[in-house]
Amino acid sequence: MTATARPATVFGLGVGPGDPELITLKALRLLRQAPVVAYPAPEHGASFARSIVARWLSPAQREIAIAMPLEIARFPAQAVYDKAAAAIAAELAAGNDVAVLCQGDPFFYGSFMYLFGRLAERGHPVQVVPGVSSLTACAAAVGGPLAARDDTLLVLPGSLSEQQLLCRLAETDAAAIIKLGRHFAKVRGVLERLGLAAVARYVEHAGLASERVLPLASVTPEEVPYFSMILLHRRGEAWR
Numbered sequence: 465m466t467a468t469a470r471p472a473t474v475f476g477l478g479v480g481p482g483d484p485e486l487i488t489l490k491a492l493r494l495l496r497q498a499p500v501v502a503y504p505a506p507e508h509g510a511s512f513a514r515s516i517v518a519r520w521l522s523p524a525q526r527e528i529a530i531a532m533p534l535e536i537a538r539f540p541a542q543a544v545y546d547k548a549a550a551a552i553a554a555e556l557a558a559g560n561d562v563a564v565l566c567q568g569d570p571f572f573y574g575s576f577m578y579l580f581g582r583l584a585e586r587g588h589p590v591q592v593v594p595g596v597s598s599l600t601a602c603a604a605a606v607g608g609p610l611a612a613r614d615d616t617l618l619v620l621p622g623s624l625s626e627q628q629l630l631c632r633l634a635e636t637d638a639a640a641i642i643k644l645g646r647h648f649a650k651v652r653g654v655l656e657r658l659g660l661a662a663v664a665r666y667v668e669h670a671g672l673a674s675e676r677v678l679p680l681a682s683v684t685p686e687e688v689p690y691f692s693m694i695l696l697h698r699r700g701e702a703w704r
């Protein structure tokens with residue numbers, strides 16, 4: 465039960481990109497106080513978001529794993545979020561706060577937004593605690609600013625078509641291309657056509673022991689993991 469008279473609340477906690485030290489003090493405090501902790505998890509295997517904060521979980525906390533098929537179509541996903549929102553709403557009705565773990569930041573392409581929509585729409589109190597996003601973690605890994613002065617910075621999913629990538633990247637000063645995985649070869653091809661490959665860097669697993677930063681030419685497309693992105697900046701060393 466919550467300690468105060470306020471209604472039981474859902475806390476969407478950004479837990480950062482993967483380094484357990486990159487969690488805010490606020491997220492850590494709310495995580496430790498929550499009697500129930502929910503997180504997305506693959507159908508088989510461990511939850512990345514949970515693994516980031518595992519050292520701070522207590523056996524007294526009840527856990528709700530939101531099992532997500534890896535290649536999820538829109539309709540099964542709706543059913544998964546409906547079921548998870550119902551389980552969380554039941555905890556709230558019993559007076560229990562629920563901490564939902566979100567890798568990176570909850571509102572930067574985070575699946576938390578689907579729970580947020582369902583719960584907030586039904587009048588449940590939901591608070592979002594921002595986290596260190598992969599965008600800024602990758603910039604730190606690369607060792608260069610994302611953008612400067614009057615630059616435009618574009619964030620693009622690698623899943624866009626070749627034509628969409630070409631059009632959008634042709635105009636921008638700086639870009640982050642996320643969700644690479646099997647789209648890497650296509651994205652690299654586009655950057656080569658635009659003459660941008662030399663000012664781009666590939667980052668995988670930023671903030672983890674397995675972090676790698678590579679020039680695009682050194683990347684093996686078949687080995688590109690989901691947790692990777694390309695950062696590019698036309699003006700290169702923009703601070704000079």
Ligand SMILES: C[S@@+](CC[C@H](N)C(=O)[O-])C[C@H]1O[C@@H](n2cnc3c(N)ncnc32)[C@H](O)[C@@H]1O
Nearest residue numbers: 481568569572574597598642643669670691692
């Ligand atoms: C669904 S989005 C979630 C982003 C997350 N909410 C955030 O704030 O970083 C997943 C994408 O973020 C990027 N990403 C997340 N964590 C990363 C990491 N540690 N290193 C590199 N890229 C990462 C990858 O491009 C991945 O495909």
